Amino acid sequence: MDQSGQKATNNSRIDSKFKYVISNIHGGEKLLNCFQCGTCTSDCPIARFSDTYRPRQIIRMAQIGLRNRVLSLDALWLCASCFTCTDHCPQDVEVANVIRVLRNLAAQEGYIPNVFKELGSSILETGYAYRIPELRIKRREALGLPPLPRGNPENLGRILQNVHFKKLIEKRGQQ
Numbered sequence: 001m002d003q004s005g006q007k008a009t010n011n012s013r014i015d016s017k018f019k020y021v022i023s024n025i026h027g028g029e030k031l032l033n034c035f036q037c038g039t040c041t042s043d044c045p046i047a048r049f050s051d052t053y054r055p056r057q058i059i060r061m062a063q064i065g066l067r068n069r070v071l072s073l074d075a076l077w078l079c080a081s082c083f084t085c086t087d088h089c090p091q092d093v094e095v096a097n098v099i100r101v102l103r104n105l106a107a108q109e110g111y112i113p114n115v116f117k118e119l120g121s122s123i124l125e126t127g128y129a130y131r132i133p134e135l136r137i138k139r140r141e142a143l144g145l146p147p148l149p150r151g152n153p154e155n156l157g158r159i160l161q162n163v164h165f166k167k168l169i170e171k172r173g174q175q
């Protein structure tokens with residue numbers, strides 16, 4: 001089988017225990033309550049502007065055990081954690097927390113989208129998510145603007161070391 005066929009097979013594999021893994025993690029306990037009414041999707045501010053982000057579908061994939069497919073979804077990282085879905089769910093599913101649980105599992109397996117890995121490595125190196133270009137710093141100096149506050153990557157690095165942050169952003173998911 002070619003590489004894309006292999007990927008398709010991996011992504012469509014069913015892990016019947018996956019729902020229990022999620023249900024046993026704090027925030028994921030009510031996953032199985034979902035009866036697919038779609039309220040979470042219809043009220044989600046991100047789904048309104050995205051063609052791919054559908055919290056109801058994410059919950060369903062998690063319920064039926066499409067483990068690799070859901071963990072490798074880039075859309076998983078679009079959630080703004082606004083908790084509207086959780087507040088409106090008639091079944092008390094903590095949708096936003098289920099998505100957090102899925103993201104944590106995805107991160108452990110290396111499925112963090114590159115854009116967030118880039119932000120993470122910038123935080124480790126500079127203390128800021130955005131690397132300020134040298135040119136901009138020089139322009140500020142030329143304009144007589146005060147220097148920007150310095151980040152503290154050493155302290156941040158020490159804090160993030162405890163959650164193995166560097167390892168997480170360097171890990172690559174199965175392609």
Ligand code: SF4
Nearest residue numbers: 034036037038040089
């Ligand atoms: S609102 Fe609740 S019950 Fe309805 S689809 Fe979303 S998670 Fe499921």
Ligand code: SF4
Nearest residue numbers: 044079080082083085
């Ligand atoms: S927490 Fe995430 S999934 Fe829920 S409504 Fe907000 S953006 Fe949408």
